[in-house]
Amino acid sequence: MAQQAPGTGGSARTLTMARAGREAVIAEMRKDPNIFVIGEDIAKLGGVFGTTVGMAEEFGAQRVIDTPISETGFIGIATGAAMAGMRPVVEIAFVDFIGVCFNQIFNFAAKTHYMSGGQFKVPLTMMIGYGGGYNDAAQHSQCLIGTLAHVPGIRIVTPADAYDAKGLMHTCLRDDNLTIWMVHKAIWGLGWLGTAIKTAMATVPEEEYTIPLGQARIWREGTDVTLVGYGITVHHSLQAAEKLAAEGISAEVLDLRTIVPLDREAIMRSVSKTGRLVVADEDYLNCGVTAEVLATIAERNPKILKAPAVRVANPDIPVPFSRPMENFALPDADKIVAAAKSTLRPAAA
Amino acid sequence: MKPTPKQRIWMYEAMLKSRLFDDALFEAYWEGKKPVFHMGKGPLPGEMHQSFGQEPTAVGVCAHLGPDDAVGAGHRPHHVAIARGVNLNRMAAEVFGKKTGLSGGRGGHMHLYDTNVNFFCSGIIAEGMGPGAGIALARKMQKKPGIAVAYNGDGAVNQGAFHEVMNMAALWKLPFVCVIEDNNYAVSVTTRESTVVPAWKRAAGYNCPGEYVEGNDPDLIFEAAARAVQHARAGNGPSILEIQTERLHGHFIGDSAGYRSKDEVAGQKDPIPAYRTRLLDEKVLATPAMEALEAKVQQEVDEALKFARDSEYPAADEALERVYA
Ligand SMILES: Cc1ncc(C[n+]2csc(CCOP(=O)(O)OP(=O)(O)O)c2C)c(N)n1
Ligand SMILES: [Mg+2]
Numbered sequence: 001m002a003q004q005a006p007g008t009g010g011s012a013r014t015l016t017m018a019r020a021g022r023e024a025v026i027a028e029m030r031k032d033p034n035i036f037v038i039g040e041d042i043a044k045l046g047g048v049f050g051t052t053v054g055m056a057e058e059f060g061a062q063r064v065i066d067t068p069i070s071e072t073g074f075i076g077i078a079t080g081a082a083m084a085g086m087r088p089v090v091e092i093a094f095v096d097f098i099g100v101c102f103n104q105i106f107n108f109a110a111k112t113h114y115m116s117g118g119q120f121k122v123p124l125t126m127m128i129g130y131g132g133g134y135n136d137a138a139q140h141s142q143c144l145i146g147t148l149a150h151v152p153g154i155r156i157v158t159p160a161d162a163y164d165a166k167g168l169m170h171t172c173l174r175d176d177n178l179t180i181w182m183v184h185k186a187i188w189g190l191g192w193l194g195t196a197i198k199t200a201m202a203t204v205p206e207e208e209y210t211i212p213l214g215q216a217r218i219w220r221e222g223t224d225v226t227l228v229g230y231g232i233t234v235h236h237s238l239q240a241a242e243k244l245a246a247e248g249i250s251a252e253v254l255d256l257r258t259i260v261p262l263d264r265e266a267i268m269r270s271v272s273k274t275g276r277l278v279v280a281d282e283d284y285l286n287c288g289v290t291a292e293v294l295a296t297i298a299e300r301n302p303k304i305l306k307a308p309a310v311r312v313a314n315p316d317i318p319v320p321f322s323r324p325m326e327n328f329a330l331p332d333a334d335k336i337v338a339a340a341k342s343t344l345r346p347a348a349a
Numbered sequence: 350m351k352p353t354p355k356q357r358i359w360m361y362e363a364m365l366k367s368r369l370f371d372d373a374l375f376e377a378y379w380e381g382k383k384p385v386f387h388m389g390k391g392p393l394p395g396e397m398h399q400s401f402g403q404e405p406t407a408v409g410v411c412a413h414l415g416p417d418d419a420v421g422a423g424h425r426p427h428h429v430a431i432a433r434g435v436n437l438n439r440m441a442a443e444v445f446g447k448k449t450g451l452s453g454g455r456g457g458h459m460h461l462y463d464t465n466v467n468f469f470c471s472g473i474i475a476e477g478m479g480p481g482a483g484i485a486l487a488r489k490m491q492k493k494p495g496i497a498v499a500y501n502g503d504g505a506v507n508q509g510a511f512h513e514v515m516n517m518a519a520l521w522k523l524p525f526v527c528v529i530e531d532n533n534y535a536v537s538v539t540t541r542e543s544t545v546v547p548a549w550k551r552a553a554g555y556n557c558p559g560e561y562v563e564g565n566d567p568d569l570i571f572e573a574a575a576r577a578v579q580h581a582r583a584g585n586g587p588s589i590l591e592i593q594t595e596r597l598h599g600h601f602i603g604d605s606a607g608y609r610s611k612d613e614v615a616g617q618k619d620p621i622p623a624y625r626t627r628l629l630d631e632k633v634l635a636t637p638a639m640e641a642l643e644a645k646v647q648q649e650v651d652e653a654l655k656f657a658r659d660s661e662y663p664a665a666d667e668a669l670e671r672v673y674a
Contacts, residue, residue: 040536040538041537044537044538044608045536045537045608066537066542066543067543068507068535068538068544069474069504069505069507069508069535069543070509071508072509073509096473097474100473100474100508100510134387134388134389134394134395135388135389135394135395135446136395136396137455137456137457137459137460137472138455138460139459139460139471140396140472191386192603193388194385194387194389316672317668317669318455318672320455320668321395321454321457321460322446322447322450322453322457322662323446323662324662324663324664324665325455325663325665325667327665328665328666328668329668
């Protein structure tokens with residue numbers, strides 16, 4: 001059976017990921033006065049992605065802070081506040097902007113616990129949007145998850161539906177480390193990207209719950225091929241699995257859910273069963289999450305693969321603006337279907 | 350230095366071109382995006398930051414620039430690109446994502462580049478600063494004429510790059526002008542809410558001239574820009590030219606700007622009709638000549654849009670080209 005969301009009793013509603021994530025932050029803020037939210041356009045506007053709608057009204061300008069466009073400064077400030085006992089939530093709307101402030105993240109926030117021998121904790125959560133598919137071009141469409149995942153000291157969660165968005169946000173907010181909660185814009189339920197994708201909406205209980213880090217989720221069971229993804233590529237994979245099913249191919253859809261830590265056992269379990277693997281990622285191919293998934297198998301037991309694994313990812317080009325070229329660069333269900341079929345073809349003699 | 354009649358006519362023409370271009374894009378932007386708004390749909394997908402109200406900042410400064418000079422703009426580039434003389438057909442085609450666009454459809458509206466007029470853009474805030482000053486450094490090292498101008502919004506002045514680059518530009522006396530377009534908003538955040546000391550006053554900290562131009566008035570901007578450009582050309586280093594302007598629309602198309610008060614929005618003045626009236630009143634142009642000019646500009650814009658719409662999309666796998674030189 002595909003994994004069922006616990007606690008979907010009478011108090012549950014169908015929410016977008018945006019609302020579900022927000023609900024978790026508000027719940028934690030009501031309990032813990034040390035939590036504050038800081039970022040651009042989060043007070044009056046409620047966040048470019050609606051992450052903070054209603055929060056300024058409830059918690060006031062002291063705890064929901066609109067900043068100047070000074071990412072290096074406010075991430076540094078949030079890090080210092082975290083070292084001094086606060087639990088900041090920092091919004092960077094588009095992951096692309098992390099370029100201007102990456103130093104504060106990877107040289108300081110991520111390493112301070114280690115460099116100080118555990119003396120300083122940095123309980124800081126970042127909320128970040130990523131991904132393309134709406135023609136916003138090379139500086140507003142990236143994923144950069146592989147880039148972030150490369151740095152020790154950061155936990156990265158990438159929910160694919162509203163249930164996970166809420167549970168993983170609670171997990172992040174209660175964690176004493178730098179955690180990054182990242183949602184793909186196309187599944188978030190943003191007002192300006194059309195109607196929310198159905199499979200990303202979910203029944204979400206009103207009560208609080210956490211989701212453990214490093215626990216992948218099987219969305220659909222199958223026996224012929226494993227489709228691994230996270231965030232939006234889970235939804236592409238679900239569509240691909242439908243199409244494959246129509247052709248008699250049984251695909252299992254595995255959602256990594258958290259990139260750091262990575263549930264390597266889940267990958268091994270699924271591929272041991274199916275013997276075939278497609279990994280889909282909207283991020284750049286080179287040295288990315290897809291490579292890490294394949295490395296897991298190469299290191300642990302390459303013999304479980306009955307055919308070479310296939311990666312579907314951005315072929316290492318800046319995300320182009322124009323629609324045909326952007327479509328070329330991004331993964332989709334059809335590309336995953338083609339990849340899955342290629343793993344099922346008998347090897348050439 | 351006051352603008353000559355010819356320069357004033359040019360400024361009006363370039364402002365109008367930008368406005369009519371933005372009008373045409375605004376209309377086209379909604380195609381395919383109704384009834385449910387989806388930014389990625391229609392012939393003009395993606396974010397679209399338009400220049401309504403900010404046209405004077407572009408013409409007042411660019412009127413002083415020649416072929417050796419360079420201009421860097423930000424995420425709201427149309428007025429600057431047009432005042433700089435970027436090829437309108439190819440710019441329109443780029444915004445529509447066509448093969449005939451400035452970058453073959455790779456860039457889009459936030460990433461307009463035209464080497465013919467030394468023009469570049471970036472969608473990352475304050476990114477005109479470093480590359481702009483870098484072009485200025487190259488001119489200096491190669492002993493070539495030419496200055497560089499970087500356009501920034503009022504929100505950009507609190508980005509680290511602004512401070513770092515101003516310091517170096519002043520330290521090395523680079524032929525560089527930092528223009529700040531103060532439309533009082535960075536998306537929803539006002540200048541007062543984000544900035545302790547206005548950018549032009551910070552010039553004192555870099556030991557360079559700083560000036561604030563009020564009124565969103567092309568003639569006044571022209572005069573102030575003359576000083577900044579002359580300062581740079583004379584080898585005296587950079588200056589900060591901050592210009593009060595208006596953002597007449599939302600941050601991008603689709604932003605209803607609910608964070609602004611109705612009174613504030615109602616009190617905004619459109620600089621283009623005002624300038625038109627002035628040119629007529631001061632007999633810089635008579636009505637028939639004005640109307641002929643306007644008809645010519647409209648035709649140019651119509652042709653650019655037609656060129657863009659009639660052009661082909663690039664082939665999908667052209668995406669792989671141009672990653673490396
Ligand atoms: C480094 C960085 N941070 C945040 C953004 C998102 N962003 C795009 S435009 C904008 C506001 C810019 O305001 P301003 O500089 O005043 O220019 P205006 O939009 O008013 O023309 C913001 C925050 C960005 N593009 N780059
Ligand atoms: Mg502004």
